[in-house]
Amino acid sequence: QVQLVESGGGLVQAGGSLRLSCAASGRTFSSYAMGWFRQAPGKEREFVATISWSGLSTYYADSVKGRFTISRDNAKNTVYLQMNSLKPGDTAVYYCAAELSGYFTTRLGEYDYWGQGTQVTVSS
Numbered sequence: 001q002v003q004l005v006e007s008g009g010g011l012v013q014a015g016g017s018l019r020l021s022c023a024a025s026g027r028t029f030s031s032y033a034m035g036w037f038r039q040a041p042g043k044e045r046e047f048v049a050t051i052s053w054s055g056l057s058t059y060y061a062d063s064v065k066g067r068f069t070i071s072r073d074n075a076k077n078t079v080y081l082q083m084n085s086l087k088p089g090d091t092a093v094y095y096c097a098a099e100l101s102g103y104f105t106t107r108l109g110e111y112d113y114w115g116q117g118t119q120v121t122v123s124s
Contacts, residue, residue, distance in 0.1 A: 002026045002113040004096050009118030012086055016122070020081040022096030022115055030074035033104035035111060036081045038092035038120075045095070049081060050104040057104060064090075086122045093117040 008020040022034070035050040049060045049070040058070050069082040079096060097111035
């Protein structure tokens, strides 16, 4: 069983920054691929970013590329999402997810465990 707890969400003005954190339980966190997804009201959950178990490989949705950075600290069992130049369109509940086989993917259905989510609201 893996538990994921997101934090760091909040209200920010357009152009501002936030850093999301996702703390994971489990002794083998360093073997998991991790991802961030988001869901805006009335929309489907969508891929944001993913990172390999080692942290050496990352991949981003086109909508956030150049503005968001995913990283991880395996010693702290934590994955981060640094969000800069935020736009009102980034408003959503942000979820982290763990993929236990270690193969990072953009596909929502490939992830095995999910956090409860943290709200990010960007005002114009």
